[in-house]
Amino acid sequence: MVxxxxxxxxxVIATEALSKRFPRVTxxxxxxxxxxxxxTGLVGANGAGKSTMIxxxxxxxxxxxxxxxVLGFDVATDGAAIRESVxxxxxxxxxxxxxxxxxxxxxxxxxxxxxxxxxxxxTADTLRHVGLYEERYRxxxxxxTGMKQRVKLAQALVHDPKxxxxxxxxxxxxxxxxxxxxxxxxxxxxxxxxxxxVTSHLLGELERTxxxxxxxxxxxxxxxxxxxxxxxxxxxxxxxxxxxxxxPDGTRALREALTAAGLSLHVGEEDGLPGAGHILLIEATGxxxxxxxxxxxxxxxxxxxxxxxxxxxxAEVFRAKDAEREAARDALTAGDGQAVPAQPxxxxxxxxxxxxxxxx
Amino acid sequence: MSADxxxxxxxxxxxxxxxxxxxxxxxxSLYSQSLRGSYGLGRSAKSxxxxxxLFAVMCVPAAIMVAVAVATKSNDLPVEYTRYAIxxxxxxxxxxxxxAPQSVSRDLRFKTVPLYFSRPIERFDYVVAKxxxxxxxxxxxTAAPLLVLYIGSLLAKMDFADQTKGFGQxxxxxxxxxxxxxxxxxxxxxxxxxxxxxxxxxxxxxxxxYGAVSTVQAIAFETGSSGAVQWLGLFSPITLIDGxxxxxxxxxxxxPGSAGPSAGVGVVYLLVVLALILGSYAVLMRRYRKVGL
Numbered sequence: 001m002v003x004x005x006x007x008x009x010x011x012v013i014a015t016e017a018l019s020k021r022f023p024r025v026t027x028x029x030x031x032x033x034x035x036x037x038x039x040t041g042l043v044g045a046n047g048a049g050k051s052t053m054i055x056x057x058x059x060x061x062x063x064x065x066x067x068x069x070v071l072g073f074d075v076a077t078d079g080a081a082i083r084e085s086v087x088x089x090x091x092x093x094x095x096x097x098x099x100x101x102x103x104x105x106x107x108x109x110x111x112x113x114x115x116x117x118x119x120x121x122x123t124a125d126t127l128r129h130v131g132l133y134e135e136r137y138r139x140x141x142x143x144x145t146g147m148k149q150r151v152k153l154a155q156a157l158v159h160d161p162k163x164x165x166x167x168x169x170x171x172x173x174x175x176x177x178x179x180x181x182x183x184x185x186x187x188x189x190x191x192x193x194x195x196x197x198v199t200s201h202l203l204g205e206l207e208r209t210x211x212x213x214x215x216x217x218x219x220x221x222x223x224x225x226x227x228x229x230x231x232x233x234x235x236x237x238x239x240x241x242x243x244x245x246x247x248p249d250g251t252r253a254l255r256e257a258l259t260a261a262g263l264s265l266h267v268g269e270e271d272g273l274p275g276a277g278h279i280l281l282i283e284a285t286g287x288x289x290x291x292x293x294x295x296x297x298x299x300x301x302x303x304x305x306x307x308x309x310x311x312x313x314x315a316e317v318f319r320a321k322d323a324e325r326e327a328a329r330d331a332l333t334a335g336d337g338q339a340v341p342a343q344p345x346x347x348x349x350x351x352x353x354x355x356x357x358x359x360x
Numbered sequence: 361m362s363a364d365x366x367x368x369x370x371x372x373x374x375x376x377x378x379x380x381x382x383x384x385x386x387x388x389s390l391y392s393q394s395l396r397g398s399y400g401l402g403r404s405a406k407s408x409x410x411x412x413x414l415f416a417v418m419c420v421p422a423a424i425m426v427a428v429a430v431a432t433k434s435n436d437l438p439v440e441y442t443r444y445a446i447x448x449x450x451x452x453x454x455x456x457x458x459x460a461p462q463s464v465s466r467d468l469r470f471k472t473v474p475l476y477f478s479r480p481i482e483r484f485d486y487v488v489a490k491x492x493x494x495x496x497x498x499x500x501x502t503a504a505p506l507l508v509l510y511i512g513s514l515l516a517k518m519d520f521a522d523q524t525k526g527f528g529q530x531x532x533x534x535x536x537x538x539x540x541x542x543x544x545x546x547x548x549x550x551x552x553x554x555x556x557x558x559x560x561x562x563x564x565x566x567x568x569x570y571g572a573v574s575t576v577q578a579i580a581f582e583t584g585s586s587g588a589v590q591w592l593g594l595f596s597p598i599t600l601i602d603g604x605x606x607x608x609x610x611x612x613x614x615x616p617g618s619a620g621p622s623a624g625v626g627v628v629y630l631l632v633v634l635a636l637i638l639g640s641y642a643v644l645m646r647r648y649r650k651v652g653l
Binding site: 094115122 | 372373374375376378379380381382383385386389390393402403404407466467470471472474475476477478479480481482
């Protein structure tokens with residue numbers, strides 16, 4: 001957190017009514033954002049405009065309309081200055097197989113303007129920080145996907161940027177690799193003091209890593225809020241109980257009892273999944289919800305098969321997008337001139353089982 | 361950032377406060393990396409073999425000629441400085457076909473280009489560094505045997521002024537050849553991310569055009585239309601160089617009947633060469649505008 005103290009209250013990325021139109025597609029539509037230091041997640045389905053956004057922020061693609069500034073530099077005029085203090089990790093494979101990680105990263109450090117000696121020192125440091133040790137002298141062609149992702153991250157960090165743009169860094173990784181990469185990204189900010197903009201199509205994995213999450217769809221801002229807001233809204237409790245002689249339909253008995261206790265339940269959310277009829281989804285408002293559920297189940301004398309927290313799926317944010325667009329349009333016509341993030345809670349979330357790797 | 365704070369976090373990450381040398385430095389670094397790469401330096405042992413063999417094969421005949429000239433106490437080298445590259449054009453074509461795709465197709469094929477363009481360097485820097493490196497590599501390949509000849513001629517105590525003039529003309533000629541061939545080779549390699557296609561395209565362009573031009577020239581000469589010979593030379597890279605050096609650098613042409621271009625037609629040759637060099641640069645700039653990220 002060395003740098004964090006010096007950049008508090010400074011906007012890292014600011015966009016104002018940023019639009020990018022191609023002949024047939026509108027990639028970004030009047031997007032206004034204000035991103036501060038920290039780890040920010042940029043979430044959207046494929047084609048939502050995430051990569052277009054990154055290109056504009058690097059000053060490589062002019063915006064059709066609107067303005068954007070990175071670290072205080074205007075993307076339209078100061079592209080070179082931005083690229084000197086920003087690191088970029090592409091989504092796709094970008095590593096030549098016949099050179100070693102050390103050779104590639106040293107070369108890229110020099111491309112960022114580091115003198116030869118400094119380039120070698122920083123390369124050794126950076127590769128160690130991302131977790132590459134002896135293997136860094138071997139040709140990249142023999143690396144696993146996880147190691148390649150680390151090399152890609154290292155080349156983005158080697159010149160000690162103030163901000164890194166990571167495009168889908170968990171792509172193609174197994175669950176363990178995903179967790180390691182997410183922890184590494186978290187460390188990039190907490191230990192290295194480098195702000196991070198990370199894109200993903202999985203809200204679940206960004207919730208754990210990011211301080212702030214921005215959701216875009218079809219080039220429009222769907223939602224922008226701190227992760228704590230998300231977690232509050234997304235806490236859903238799944239409860240499954242057994243039937244007893246006293247209560248032949250234990251699930252219904254519990255549903256009635258909980259409704260009487262004043263808890264709100266989601267109905268029919270688990271359709272299509274095994275055991276759908278036997279699982280109750282309860283909106284958790286806080287610690288006390290757990291107590292109420294436990295006590296109610298005990299009173300009824302039912303067997304508690306499971307009680308677990310459910311993660312929410314990004315797709316559900318999109319399912320409610322029509323309503324949100326309506327809201328955004330209203331806000332625009334009201335003269336606000338800014339796509340307003342929809343009210344938390346209007347988007348009803350479906351469930352995501354497991355770590356979210358099923359998305360791909 | 362106070363010192364004690366830095367101390368605490370020093371076990372982990374260290375920030376970089378040193379100089380950042382900017383675009384010009386990055387361009388030079390890319391140039392030297394590409395130039396070294398053209399001879400396999402800083403790459404695997406396997407990729408050193410071909411360029412090193414070609415380099416040796418280029419120099420050996422020069423060394424033999426020198427040895428013969430010294431032994432026989434000849435007053436002249438058996439070959440003109442300006443003719444050497446024409447005789448060894450197949451080797452030059454082979455070298456270009458192997459190294460031009462290595463230099464640019466690799467970055468395109470493995471999509472390394474975005475890593476460059478997300479840094480301070482611009483399209484101009486990338487193209488100039490790659491073009492410069494390829495032309496320099498060709499220049500080293502073609503000028504080294506001339507240097508061997510020149511040193512040999514001085515050892516054999518040939519006329520110093522004559523030899524220096526010849527050597528200078530030879531250097532100008534191979535410099536022009538390096539720029540022309542380098543540009544054409546890179547354009548063809550940059551248009552094909554597949555390395556094999558790049559190799560084939562370079563070889564085909566250089567050998568087929570030369571074969572066609574010299575055949576048609578021979579036919580034109582035999583059928584008595586000698587005037588056409590000097591114009592036909594405009595259609596292949598190596599005959600272009602031949603024409604330019606015949607007109608301006610005191611070279612003897614390889615055209616049939618020694619019907620090289622006169623100074624007036626030579627201007628056209630020179631203009632075509634310059635247009636091709638600038639055209640190659642323009643095509644490369646255009647090509648990388650599309651690639652970007």
